[in-house]
Amino acid sequence: MKKIILSTIAAAVLLSACNKELNQVPISTSTTATFYKQPSDFLQGVSAAYSALHNYPVRLANLSEIRSDNIYGVSVTVRDWDPINDFSPSLPANAYVEEAWQADFNGIFKCNAVLDQLKTNGSIVGSTALANRLQAEAQFLRAFYYFDLVRYFGKLPVVDHVLTAAESNSVGQSSVADVYKLIIADLQYAISILPTAYTGTDVGRATKYSAEGLLAEVYMARSGPTYGIEGPGLNSNEWNTALPLLNDIINSGQFTFNTNYANIFSYSNQSPQASGNREAVFDVMYTSGISGSSDLYGASYPWTLAPNGYFSGPLKDNKSNGSLEIIPVSNNLVSSYAAADVRKAVTVFTAGYTGSNGSVENRPFFKKWLDVTKIPTASRFDWGINFIAIRYTDILMLKAECILHGATGTQADVDGIVNQVRNRAGLTPTANVTLDQLFDERRREFADEGSRWFDLQRSGNLLTIMNAWRAIDDPNGAIKPVVANYIIYPVPQSQLNAAPGLYTQNPGY
Structure with a gap:
């Protein structure tokens, strides 16, 4: 984390406690019960709960972008991303699926450890206001991890x-309904307690607006269609419940629509709620250059969807930045950008390159978070750029989506939001924007940010869009027909093995 730095001792205590039984729902250990002895221990415990966000953007790349029509990732040698991209039913033991379950429940364990100790030993904190804030941060994070899980897996242990x-x-x-009950209760408490902003070393912690943005996304995900499966959509029609939360963020004056698209992702534009990146309602914060700790503090996600050959070839970088093979952006996405759209050059590398072995690669790849002048010197896991998990432009476009679903507002409101986005992209204005057009605009605006699969879930058109895309980008039939069961992922095999009969595998796997 950039501002919320764990102490080495606290990190070691909590990470060792939750890594002992990753093949099960995280359990207790005597270590955490004896750790909380002074006020700083609770601060460090919450910081440890934030640290579970570390791999979140990589997970979005692997399980949202690669799953979607933004990527055509069929490899020469079968890689872990291939069965994700081609809708294989043989995913229960996939490394990316396992990581998502384990990492998010790891984070939930850390949150629960803090919350349990606040309940029994909270008087140690000294300040009731601080204790309440730490509880609210832990509940925000627990909701964050559960929301990540429910969109991937559907039914979960609560x-x-x-x-x-x-x-x-x-x-x-x-x-799924009971999972959402916990998420919503956690976020409602967080909203009632968390401050609207922080100063100094606390900048980067969850705020009231972070919680409002996440809760709005929760209501909207619930409002999506069920597709006949036990997935994230409940067809609950809560668009008017989400809208006031979005409006509160918009009306706060704390966030700004950046008129320069490239600047949103600039390494020199990092601080939220300050003079820096005011597009960031909530971001995962990283710091590079901490000796011996790059895996904990630095980022690796900038190169997750970029090929190693690009780094080892034209950039002469030998630290194995990049994926083992190219994971190409789909032709369908690349061709959807208008010639004047500035977002294409920011998001997609299309120039081609010659690898270190002399091979020429002309397929495009994502590079939105890459700045080749910022390649870390010590480790490929030590990039120093924050990941925006909740972006202000997204808040605006989610508002437009709510209105198009019948929430309070007008077509003029929708068109105004979309044209603000299009104007920044260098495009001409449009009128009478429909839901299909809104999701199409979102695809280009948020490409390489991990939202596409969740947008498709919510759109109601996931199966139609994905199967139509297969015919365009996959004429050889490597990608299997997309059916409703594949909207969510399987329960990892390790969980089924840990307690046979406890969990039921999701249908289709």
Whole structure:
């Protein structure tokens, strides 16, 4: 994290505590029960809960971008991303699927450890206001991790406290509706307590507006169609419930629509809620150059969808930045950008390159978060750019989506938001924007930011769009027909093996 830095001792205590049983719902250890002895321990405990965000943007790349019509990632040698991209039913043991479950429940464990200790030993904190804020931060983060999980897996075990080993083998999956109950309650509490902004070293912590933005996304995900599966959509029609949350962020005056698209992703434009990146409602913060700690503090996501051959070839970089093979941007996405659209050059590398072995590669790849003048010197895991998890432009476009679903507002409001985005992109204005056009604009605006698969879920047109895309980008049939069961991922095999019979595998896998 950039501002919220864990102490080495706290990180070691909490990371060792939650890594012992990653093949189960995280359990308790005596270590966490004896750690909380002074006020700073609670601050460090919450910071450890933030640290579980570290791989979040990489997960979005692997499970949202690669799954979607933004990527055609069929490899020469079968890689972990291939079965994600081609809708293989044989995903339960896939490394990316395993990582998502384990990392998010790892974060939930850390949140529960803090919340349990605040409940029993909170008086140690000294300040009721600080104790309440730390509780609100932990509940925001627990909601964040559960929302990530429910959009990927559907039904989940609901764990709101640290479990014993015996308990962890008896908590089965709850309904999606019950998972959402915990998420919503956590975020409503967070909104009631969290400050609107921070100063000094606390900049980067979750604010009231972070929680409002996340809760709006939750209501909108719930409002999406069910597709006949137990996935994130409940067809709940909560567009008018989401809208006031979005409006509160917009009306706060704390965030700004950046008129320069490239500047949003600039390494010199990092601080949220300050003189820097005011597009960032909530971001995952990284710091490079901390000796011996790059895996914990620096970022690797800038190169996740860029090929190693680009770094080792024209850039003469030998630190293995980049994926093992190219993971190309789909032709369908590349061709969807108008000639004048400035977002294409920011988002997609199309110039081609010659690899270190002399091979020529002309397929495009994502590079929105890459600045080749900022390649870290020590480790490929040590890039120093924050990842914007909730972006102000997204808040605006989510508002337009709510209005198009019947929430309070007008067509003029929708058109005004979309044309603000198009104007920044160098495009001419449009009128009478429809939902299909809005999602099409979102595809280009947020490409390489991990939102595409969730947008498709919410659109109601996921199956139609994905199967039409297969015919365009995959004429040889490497990608299997997309059916409703593949809207969510399977329960990881490690979880099924840990307690046989406890979980039911999602249909289709």
